[in-house]
Amino acid sequence: xxxxxxxxxxxxxxxxxxxxxxxALRDLLLGLRPKDLDYVALDPEKAAQEAQGRxxxxxxxxxxxxxxxxxxxxxxxxDFTPLEGGLEDDLLRRDYRINALFWKGGGIFGLEGxxxxxxxxxxxxxxxxxxxxxxxxxxxGVRLAATLGLGLPEATREAxxxxxxxxxxxxxxxxxxxxxxxxxxxLLLSPRAAHGLALLEGLGLLAVYLPELPPLVxxxxxxxxxxxxxxxxxxxxFHLLWLWxxxxxxxxxxxxxxxxxxxxxxxxxxxxxxxxxxxxxxVGAEVARxxxxxxxxxxxxxxxVAALVRRHMDRPPEEKxxxxxxLLKRQDLLPHxxxxxxxxxxxxxxxxxEAWELLERFQEASxxxxxxxxxxxxxxxxxLLGLRPGPEVGRALEALLLAQAEGRVGSREEAEAFLLYxxxxxxx
Numbered sequence: 001x002x003x004x005x006x007x008x009x010x011x012x013x014x015x016x017x018x019x020x021x022x023x024a025l026r027d028l029l030l031g032l033r034p035k036d037l038d039y040v041a042l043d044p045e046k047a048a049q050e051a052q053g054r055x056x057x058x059x060x061x062x063x064x065x066x067x068x069x070x071x072x073x074x075x076x077x078x079d080f081t082p083l084e085g086g087l088e089d090d091l092l093r094r095d096y097r098i099n100a101l102f103w104k105g106g107g108i109f110g111l112e113g114x115x116x117x118x119x120x121x122x123x124x125x126x127x128x129x130x131x132x133x134x135x136x137x138x139x140x141g142v143r144l145a146a147t148l149g150l151g152l153p154e155a156t157r158e159a160x161x162x163x164x165x166x167x168x169x170x171x172x173x174x175x176x177x178x179x180x181x182x183x184x185x186x187l188l189l190s191p192r193a194a195h196g197l198a199l200l201e202g203l204g205l206l207a208v209y210l211p212e213l214p215p216l217v218x219x220x221x222x223x224x225x226x227x228x229x230x231x232x233x234x235x236x237x238f239h240l241l242w243l244w245x246x247x248x249x250x251x252x253x254x255x256x257x258x259x260x261x262x263x264x265x266x267x268x269x270x271x272x273x274x275x276x277x278x279x280x281x282x283v284g285a286e287v288a289r290x291x292x293x294x295x296x297x298x299x300x301x302x303x304x305v306a307a308l309v310r311r312h313m314d315r316p317p318e319e320k321x322x323x324x325x326x327l328l329k330r331q332d333l334l335p336h337x338x339x340x341x342x343x344x345x346x347x348x349x350x351x352x353x354e355a356w357e358l359l360e361r362f363q364e365a366s367x368x369x370x371x372x373x374x375x376x377x378x379x380x381x382x383x384l385l386g387l388r389p390g391p392e393v394g395r396a397l398e399a400l401l402l403a404q405a406e407g408r409v410g411s412r413e414e415a416e417a418f419l420l421y422x423x424x425x426x427x428x
Contacts, residue, residue: 015050025101044080136175146196164204194238215263235347254308257288285310321406328405338362371404375415
């Protein structure tokens, strides 16, 4: 049964014959500003064209055969889909009651219970069978809970667990990988990403969508680790966002996958009397690359995350010049790597002080920018050292750039003197 949830003006343009529905109305009622608007219309194409005539922007079909159109105006996205049956029929097909809303004539209407859910800020499915109409809906529910700070009542949790077991038993029912990627990216980009990942594991959805991660759950580590590998991973993700709230997606993915290689490399070392995980960074980098490839993340994201995972166990040198040299060799991973390393230490016990020291040294080293190119060109190096084109020129330029980073070379004259000394110490 439809109920008036609240009298409320809709602060965006609404074409004739179209009705705002779904998440935009939910966000308005939760005090948020929507970025995406959804409309149902008897003639979606006509409504979209009318909106374009009024607002401008770029209009294109998402699925012309099904009558799905999208208008992009600046940072706002307007989606138009067909109204099938009445408005109440449309709401009954939606995922969660707080999303089953439409606006008409100055009021927002919803299903029985929607107003209560909004007041309590909880997520309740319209009907459990609706989860099976679109298999992504359980993952979306976790993402909404994390990003909007919504509670999951026990009945909702049980429904999501049943859906997770169904998806595990019927992998052919899984949604398109691109859709999974988008939901996971939105979840990870939330300030409550660690909470969202914990929910995924507790509901059985981690095994559905990120099957390489459940082996971390309950995986004993020992040494400086007071947490099992999964809780440590969540702690590292939490601390990364605490240290660097604007951390980009690649850094968050690296935190999630940084120890994924541990279950594959765990060996007991009788000499030290504990388990060791030799090579877990290298193995984890390959696991992360394969997982992100399966989820259709862009190639550059795959490579950046794999490189961060591979390098997260590197030990920065103490001396300032050597530390700048260390950073120069990894400057394509900055500032991601120092923050990941610091978060890894904060997620352990007894090494927290190393995190602050590392970040302090990184900030100090960053006061003077790292050199981006050698002070001499390749031609100048060949003329100075009497070299022909070849690998030796590249080695000379690399040595010069590293010396600049260390602060040993600051002018062209010093660069020439350094290279002459460098060549003199090289075997003939």
